[in-house]
Amino acid sequence: MRKSNQLLIALFLFVFIFAACGTSDETPSETSTESETEELTLTLEELEMYDGTNGNPAYVAVDGEIYDVSDSSFWKEGAHNGFQAGRDLTEAIKNESPHGVKNLERVPKVGRIVD
Numbered sequence: 001m002r003k004s005n006q007l008l009i010a011l012f013l014f015v016f017i018f019a020a021c022g023t024s025d026e027t028p029s030e031t032s033t034e035s036e037t038e039e040l041t042l043t044l045e046e047l048e049m050y051d052g053t054n055g056n057p058a059y060v061a062v063d064g065e066i067y068d069v070s071d072s073s074f075w076k077e078g079a080h081n082g083f084q085a086g087r088d089l090t091e092a093i094k095n096e097s098p099h100g101v102k103n104l105e106r107v108p109k110v111g112r113i114v115d
């Protein structure tokens, strides 16, 4: 066989293998993004662990949604004006706080409460 023919066959094989590898990567990357969007769900009992003390994250529940106040300077060690994280504070934020629920827009929503 002539050298130029051998080169052509080698080039053809290279392109073929390259194309086959390219398509096989796409499916797994699509499935992995789906699992990243999974929402956190906790019962009220499980929420109690997230009280912001001893390095635990500080989560609060309002109207069934869970908010992360861990990075808020107003919630040091999970405590805020006599309230502690790790609880459902729906009544308190609506009836006792001067600011109401609008302040929840300033902290990330991370999940929801389940029974």
Ligand code: HEM
Pocket (backbone or CB within 6 Å): 060, 062, 069, 071, 072, 073, 074, 080, 081, 083, 089, 092, 093, 096, 097, 098, 099, 103, 104, 106, 107
């Ligand atoms: C007597 C009760 C309360 C008082 C006096 C109070 C007062 C305050 C004040 C002064 C701030 C600083 C920002 C601002 O001026 O709005 C704040 C922020 C905030 N409060 Fe309250 N609060 C009370 C209860 C609550 C409760 C029960 C919740 C329940 C989740 C809550 C959630 C928040 C949140 C999420 C922020 C925003 C934190 C941030 O921006 O980092 N507060 N509160």
